[in-house]
Amino acid sequence: MTILKLKPTGSIPPGFESEEGMLLLGGQGAAALVDEAGETPLFVYDAQMLRRRVADLRSAMPAGLHLHYAMKANPFPPLLALMEELVDGFDIASAGELAVAQETGLEGSRISFAGPGKTDRELTAALDAGVTINLESEGEAERALSIAAGRNVRPRLAVRVNPDFELKGSGMRMGGGARPFGVDADRAGALARRIISAGADWRGWHVFAGSQSLDAGAILSAQAETIELVARLSDEAGAPPPLVNLGGGFGVPYFSGDQPLDLTMIGNGLADLLAARPAILAESRFALELGRFLVAEAGVYLTRVVEVKQSRGETFVVVDGGLHHQLAASGNFGTVVRRNYPIALANRFSAAPAADPVHVVGCLCTPLDRLGEAVALPPAARGDIVAIFMAGAYGASASPSAFLGHFPATELLVGND
Numbered sequence: 073m074t075i076l077k078l079k080p081t082g083s084i085p086p087g088f089e090s091e092e093g094m095l096l097l098g099g100q101g102a103a104a105l106v107d108e109a110g111e112t113p114l115f116v117y118d119a120q121m122l123r124r125r126v127a128d129l130r131s132a133m134p135a136g137l138h139l140h141y142a143m144k145a146n147p148f149p150p151l152l153a154l155m156e157e158l159v160d161g162f163d164i165a166s167a168g169e170l171a172v173a174q175e176t177g178l179e180g181s182r183i184s185f186a187g188p189g190k191t192d193r194e195l196t197a198a199l200d201a202g203v204t205i206n207l208e209s210e211g212e213a214e215r216a217l218s219i220a221a222g223r224n225v226r227p228r229l230a231v232r233v234n235p236d237f238e239l240k241g242s243g244m245r246m247g248g249g250a251r252p253f254g255v256d257a258d259r260a261g262a263l264a265r266r267i268i269s270a271g272a273d274w275r276g277w278h279v280f281a282g283s284q285s286l287d288a289g290a291i292l293s294a295q296a297e298t299i300e301l302v303a304r305l306s307d308e309a310g311a312p313p314p315l316v317n318l319g320g321g322f323g324v325p326y327f328s329g330d331q332p333l334d335l336t337m338i339g340n341g342l343a344d345l346l347a348a349r350p351a352i353l354a355e356s357r358f359a360l361e362l363g364r365f366l367v368a369e370a371g372v373y374l375t376r377v378v379e380v381k382q383s384r385g386e387t388f389v390v391v392d393g394g395l396h397h398q399l400a401a402s403g404n405f406g407t408v409v410r411r412n413y414p415i416a417l418a419n420r421f422s423a424a425p426a427a428d429p430v431h432v433v434g435c436l437c438t439p440l441d442r443l444g445e446a447v448a449l450p451p452a453a454r455g456d457i458v459a460i461f462m463a464g465a466y467g468a469s470a471s472p473s474a475f476l477g478h479f480p481a482t483e484l485l486v487g488n489d
C-alpha cells in the first residue's frame with residue numbers, strides 16, 4: 073500500500089544520452105567517470121554542452137553584442153579557462169574571485185567587479201589589475217579614486233545603477249526600490265560626472281535588474297527600460313558610455329512546468345531596440361552578463377546510493393552527497409517552495425520507474441537534506457549512482473561544504489578535446 077503521492081521533477085535538459093543504460097557525460101559513461109574521479113560525489117561539466125550553449129546564444133543575439141560570464145555561477149578553474157575562449161568579459165564579485173581569474177590567466181581589462189561591500193584591500197587589488205569597478209555607492213567611488221591616486225593608476229570606473237524598475241517574474245530581484253546594489257538612478261548621473269571630472273577612465277553603466285527569469289517579454293521590457301535609462305543618465309553625465317552592461321536575468325528551467333527561454337524573441341527584440349537607440353549611445357558597446365544561463369544545464373551532480381531504507385511505508389534512498397554540495401537541489405537556496413530538480417539513476421538511465429515514488433535524501437543529519445521528494449526512479453540499490461541535473465551553476469561553490477564535515481565533492485570538466 074502506498075500513501076505517497078508522486079511529485080513532479082523538472083525535465084532533464086536536452087542533449088543527455090545513454091549507452092546500454094548508462095548516462096553519458098562528454099562521451100563517457102557516468103560509472104567510468106566516477107572511477108576516474110576515484111570517489112563520489114562529483115560534479116561533471118560537459119565542455120561540448122558549454123560550447124554549444126554559447127554558440128546558440130550568440131547566433132540568436134544581435135551581432136556584436138558582448139557576452140560576459142558572471143563567475144560566481146561556477147568558478148571551477150578549468151571551466152573558467154574554457155569560458156575564457158568563449159566569452160568577451162567576466163564579472164567578479166570578490167578579491168578571491170579576482171585571484172582565481174588571474175590564476176586562470178584572464179586579463180584585467182576583460183574583468184569587471186560588482187558587489188556592494190568592496191573593501192579597500194579588494195579595490196586596491198582590482199585597481200592594480202586594471203579591472204573595471206562597477207561602483208555601488210558614492211562612498212565606494214571616493215575610496216576608489218583616492219586609492220588609485222595613491223597608487224598612481226588611472227582607475228577604470230563604471231557606475232552600477234539601481235534602476236527604478238525591476239525584472240518582472242524574476243527569481244531574485246536585484247533592482248527597483250531600496251536596494252544594497254547600485255546607486256539610485258536619480259543620483260547616478262551626478263556620480264558619473266564627478267568621477268569623470270576626477271580623471272577616471274570612464275567605462276560606462278551597469279544595470280542588473282534581476283535573475284532567473286523565463287519570461288522573454290519581461291527581459292525585453294527591462295532591456296528597453298535600461299537603454300532609455302542609460303541614455304538619460306549619459307546626458308546627465310555629459311559623456312557617452314563606452315560600455316552599457318545590460319545585466320542578464322536569463323533563466324533556466326529547473327522545475328516541472330518551466331519552459332526554456334525564448335532566445336529568438338529576445339534576440340530579435342534587442343536588435344530592434346539597439347537599432348533605434350538614442351544618439352548618445354551610438355558608439356557604445358552593449359553586453360549581457362550571464363551566470364546560470366551559460367553553465368547550469370551542462371553540469372550533473374553524481375552521488376552514490378549508500379542505503380535504501382524503509383520507514384512507515386515510504387522508501388528512502390540515502391546517498392553519499394547532499395545539500396553540503398548541492399544546496400539548490402534541496403530547495404534551500406533562494407526558493408520559497410521546495411520542488412524537485414530533474415533526477416535519474418545514472419546507471420539505469422533508461423529503466424522504467426518503480427511503482428512507488430521514493431525520497432532521495434542526502435547524508436546530512438538534518439531534515440533539510442532532501443535531493444528528491446516523492447520522485448519516480450527505477451528500483452534503486454546500494455551502489456547505484458543518482459544523477460541530479462541542472463548542477464552546473466550555484467552548486468559546489470554555493471553550498472555549505474564545511475557543514476557537518478563531510479568530504480568535498482570532486483569536480484571534472486569532460487569532453488574538452
Ligand SMILES: *Cc1c(COP(=O)(O)O)cnc(C)c1O
Nearest residue numbers: 142145186280283284362363364
Ligand atoms: C549573480 C549575478 C549575475 C549572475 O546571475 P545569474 O542568475 O546566474 O545569471 C550577474 N550579474 C550580477 C551583478 C550578479 O550579482
